[in-house]
Amino acid sequence: MTVWIEIDLCNGCRRCLRACPYDAIEIKDKKAHILERCTSCGTCIEVCKEKAIKSDIKPREIPDFSDRKGVWVFAEQRDGTIHPVTFELLGKAQELADELNQDVSALLLGYNVSSIVEELFKYGADRVFLADDPLLKNYRTISFTNVIEGLINEYKPNIFLLGATHIGRDLAPRISRRVGTGLTADCTELSIDPDEGILLQTRPAFGGNVMATIACRYSRPQMATVRPGVMEARISPKKGHVIEVPVSFDENQIRSRILEVVKAEKKGVDLGSAKVIVAGGRGVGSQDGFKKIEELASILNGEVAGTRVAVEEGWIPQERQIGQTGQTVKPELYIACGISGAIQHRAGMMNSRYIIAINKDPSAPIFQVADWGIVGDLHEIVPEMIEQLKE
Numbered sequence: 001m002t003v004w005i006e007i008d009l010c011n012g013c014r015r016c017l018r019a020c021p022y023d024a025i026e027i028k029d030k031k032a033h034i035l036e037r038c039t040s041c042g043t044c045i046e047v048c049k050e051k052a053i054k055s056d057i058k059p060r061e062i063p064d065f066s067d068r069k070g071v072w073v074f075a076e077q078r079d080g081t082i083h084p085v086t087f088e089l090l091g092k093a094q095e096l097a098d099e100l101n102q103d104v105s106a107l108l109l110g111y112n113v114s115s116i117v118e119e120l121f122k123y124g125a126d127r128v129f130l131a132d133d134p135l136l137k138n139y140r141t142i143s144f145t146n147v148i149e150g151l152i153n154e155y156k157p158n159i160f161l162l163g164a165t166h167i168g169r170d171l172a173p174r175i176s177r178r179v180g181t182g183l184t185a186d187c188t189e190l191s192i193d194p195d196e197g198i199l200l201q202t203r204p205a206f207g208g209n210v211m212a213t214i215a216c217r218y219s220r221p222q223m224a225t226v227r228p229g230v231m232e233a234r235i236s237p238k239k240g241h242v243i244e245v246p247v248s249f250d251e252n253q254i255r256s257r258i259l260e261v262v263k264a265e266k267k268g269v270d271l272g273s274a275k276v277i278v279a280g281g282r283g284v285g286s287q288d289g290f291k292k293i294e295e296l297a298s299i300l301n302g303e304v305a306g307t308r309v310a311v312e313e314g315w316i317p318q319e320r321q322i323g324q325t326g327q328t329v330k331p332e333l334y335i336a337c338g339i340s341g342a343i344q345h346r347a348g349m350m351n352s353r354y355i356i357a358i359n360k361d362p363s364a365p366i367f368q369v370a371d372w373g374i375v376g377d378l379h380e381i382v383p384e385m386i387e388q389l390k391e
């Protein structure tokens, strides 16, 4: 199998260059050239508007998805309380739906939950699918999957978003398998491709060393989960309508029974709702060094957090780790002290409103996401900040 470029047709637009996952195209004299490392994957062929890229591979046809409309959000609730990630997803869903000129729908499943429908309208849902039934009182994979699979097959949404919570992470793969589509887990950014109108789903990949953007071209709905705290909720009340969804199966068709619900004691800190976070990394140097970080946090009425290194060194507990394998936060102010800004750490804090970074290395990557950068020794700067704030 070979891929080649009809030089006369190529206009040097670079779309193929950007699309090639193997870096196997170069532009020379304003024309694209295929390099030896090409694997004939065919990605470039699909993006070339000039049809200048030829191959003996049969291109895969993109099905007609013109009947797929709407951005859906799974409205996760427990005991009648909607999980905040639902509102965050509704915020993003409105943005995506506006670009596509489509509507936002929320899927609310549970028992005796009709009273909370209004909250979904308040945060931007145009329509709520409400399945209110004793069989849905507690979350069970099969019962929830059955209801949602039926809705997707009947109403054919374009995009379906779920929170990357315990429930979302269990439910999303089941649904995607049932309806025969892909799923991108733990996205940190979602946007619409301006040319193709498809969902671009960005998430950390290869151990967090790169941010990969994934598109689902050949199946619908385009499904993604998003971690809590990543997107922004916005109040934009809608005069929406409710579609009541009947439950058409019985208890015998659900393979699990809930015998007892044991509520785990809520432990640890909820960094997700902190307005100010002062975080430390390896540069803090010791547990003793964290005392100044704690003092600064306390003056600012904030919380202490840190990198994985700070956790591994035993300077802070694991529940205070920020990043890809820790918590995702979005405070008003994030002060990063002695933190290099590895991508795995940035994934958990880069959506903070304002970021101040203190680092003695002016080329530390944390400065790429910081609003204010202070180059210097944190052991001098943090005490100085404390002094000045006390004054």
Ligand SMILES: Cc1cc2nc3c(=O)[nH]c(=O)nc-3n(C[C@H](O)[C@H](O)[C@H](O)COP(=O)(O)OP(=O)(O)OC[C@H]3O[C@@H](n4cnc5c(N)ncnc54)[C@H](O)[C@@H]3O)c2cc1C
Pocket (backbone or CB within 6 Å): 207, 208, 280, 281, 282, 283, 284, 306, 307, 308, 309, 310, 321, 322, 323, 324, 325, 326, 327, 337, 338, 339, 340, 341, 342, 343, 344, 345, 348, 358, 359, 360, 361, 364, 376, 377, 378, 379
């Ligand atoms: C799969 C995977 C998941 C991961 N998940 C996470 C995660 O969730 N969260 C996370 O944080 N990391 C995570 N990591 C680790 C991550 O890759 C980095 O190793 C880690 O974030 C680095 O922590 P650090 O910035 O504290 O340390 P370093 O990278 O060593 O940086 C220390 C910084 O402190 C500065 N410094 C030193 N002394 C001073 C001083 N006196 N004053 C000012 N600045 C000083 C240095 O210039 C340096 O920039 C993960 C890694 C992998 C592979």
